[in-house]
Amino acid sequence: MSPIPVVIAGGGTVGLATAVFLGHHGVPSLVLERREEPSVHPRALGISPRSLEFFREVGLSERIDAAAVHSAVAWKADARTAAEIDWSRRPATPTPAGPAGLSPVVARGHYPQDRLDAVLAPAARELGAAIEYGVAVTGVEQDDEGVSVTLSDGRVLHTRYLVGADGVRSAVRDALGIATTGPGEIGAPTLNILFHADLASRFGAMPAMTEIRHPDAPGMLLAVGENRWVFHTGYSTEEDREPERCARVIRTALGADLPVEIVSVLPWRATARLARRFRAGRAFLVGDAARAVTPLGAFGLNTGLADAYNLAWKLAMVLAGQAGERLLESYHEERHAVAELVTRQALLRWENPRLHWDPAAVAERAAAGAWHASLVIQGYRYDSSAIAGPVAPLPSTEDLAAVLDGSPGSHLAHRWVEASGARVSTVDLNGSRFAVLAGPDGQDWCDAAGKVTVERGLEVRAVRLDAAWAASAGIGAAGAVLVRPDGFVAWRSPGPVADPAAALGGVLATVTGKP
Known part of the structure; x- marks a missing residue:
């Protein structure tokens, strides 16, 4: 029997979201939840526009908005x-x-986790996931081929990859022997x-x-x-x-x-705890299993959803043979750095809530090293093996618009543009795949994307946009940016090059970890 592609330990919101995002990329999974039934408790409530964009991408916007409390x-x-x-x-x-x-979506109110779960569980099943309640992971062994997962009911499952989404007291994290740092329970x-x-x-x-x-x-x-x-x-x-x-x-x-x-x-109890590693071989940690933060700021759930979103496309590409194993290491490189940032920012707010609640406390935040909340969730930059090109420091810790400037490592900024005769958001243009977004004179880049698509067996979409967009992305009329499936800018060419297909192919080899 073929092993299950991915087993997810933990059927809370982040675990279910992981299954949804994997299913969106064509990867079936098995979700195991130790509770006998879904939690009726709302728990976290705040969902950021960026998290709502994840659900928009997988076609769940209407169902998620219907779950909002207003x-x-x-x-x-x-x-x-x-x-x-x-x-x-x-x-x-x-x-x-x-x-x-700065986003094509607007939050419709609070999004209690029990209501999110009631949307995500059926959506995960629709996308090929199975969900079992009342069963927990009790042991993990792995080799070069896969992971053997021992369950509380005595079964041993074989999977290509294991995702630990089983919360602050993660059994998967303990089974992997991953230590944690941080003060622990502080409230x-x-x-x-x-x-x-x-x-x-x-x-x-x-x-x-x-x-x-x-x-x-x-x-x-x-x-x-x-x-x-x-x-x-x-x-x-x-x-x-x-x-x-x-x-x-x-x-x-x-x-x-x-x-x-x-x-x-x-x-x-309020807890601040960070796993030293988010990856151990073929096993990964997401959500509270990877890090737990204090509640002020609503950073915890949003960070966990971003973990799941980041990991899903990478696992899907590796399972499809479109990327090398090195792409999976970038999950730890990127998300662990973000977790360190979020932990610091949450602790600063725990010590001084004014840093969060007072929009005018700009000088006070700067003195304390605190970022505006919108940047903590949407303005960070990735600096990893899956980003090609120098990652510049943030130009601001208060102005999200200034940060989303098209630099490698930053998230692509939302702008309404005309593409293929329709008004669309730039964040929708890549369609869960790599995309080349070029200036109005960048047809050579679009042609190169088509060539690379054939040569690498990797779908790379290409769109030419107007001069105003090009300027906002830091490129000229004949320049281009390469956007990853998760909407982050992997590389930027301010202008034309002699051989765009060779340049683009080299960048994709770097980003995917597959020569």
Whole structure:
């Protein structure tokens, strides 16, 4: 029997997204989740425009947007109780946001993880994945041909590659012997209490997020659906987790004696932990198995989705024989560096929340070494064996538009352009494949892309765009950029060269790790 191409340990949001992205590239997978059923808990809520672009690429935009929660006002309030919220203090710009117009997608609200999972699981199955609940990975052995995965039910599966998406206490990471760095658990023990209550009938519209200051019930109240809420609050004993006690605490935080139905209580602690390596042979770590960060900034889930997105196209190309094994090493090179960045940025915000919540705190962020939140998620640059050409330092840690300048290692900037008689976003032009985007006089580059497509057995799309786009990408009218399947600029030629096919072929050999 042929081995399973990819086994994914962990059926949470990142594991399911990994299966979706692999399936989009034609790779079937098996997802193993140790829980008996999908989690009903919302957990993380914030999805960045970049993450939404991932789902747009795989055709899930409508389903993902339908899962969004927009039953509350997009504002972070601060009050003794919910009954004492001062609406006159609602700011004009309530939360840090990236510049408008830098993505073809717009967030429709909060995206609770349980709702995302309800979209991703069937989508993964539609794309060829199988999902099993109630089974965990207990052992991992590997050789040059594949990985043998021992399961909690006694089975031993054989797979070409293993992906550990099994969370902070990753069994895969432990089985691989990968050590971690970082302070570990840094926050106080906290309860994430999911409850149903009709707050609108008592208070009217509610903020999406309210920091409660009541001394007997301090915490954070978050809207996660119609009459559905979570309250994060500290606890010290097991009795504090009992539903009756949780309901009393919530009513204190609300400042009103309302009916409260406790649905689920999830204990957690803020954690900062980073695996030393994201790859060990044929096994890879993604999401919280690779790194865990503090929640302020909504960096954790978005970083995990980007891990999955980065790894999927690389595994697909290697499995198809279109790339060499060296391409897989670039997964660690790229995503580990991003994880180090995200960990630092999350810890800075944990120590000083103003760095995140105050859009005007530019000087304070600069002094602390903090980046604007939009850059942490969308503005980093890859510097790895899968990038050809020098990677320049960031021109700004505040201005995302300035960072997306067409430099090698940066993400291709979104712009609406005319291509093949239609108005499209530049981020859609590569279509999950390599693409050459050339200036208006760059027909030689397009011809070269066609030649390389035949010679290398690798689909390379080619599009000529106008002079305004070319200037924004840092090239002349006869220049071009090579965009990877994940939308990152792999290489840039400011102008024409003597032999564009040879130049492009050499760059693709470097990027794919296949001479």
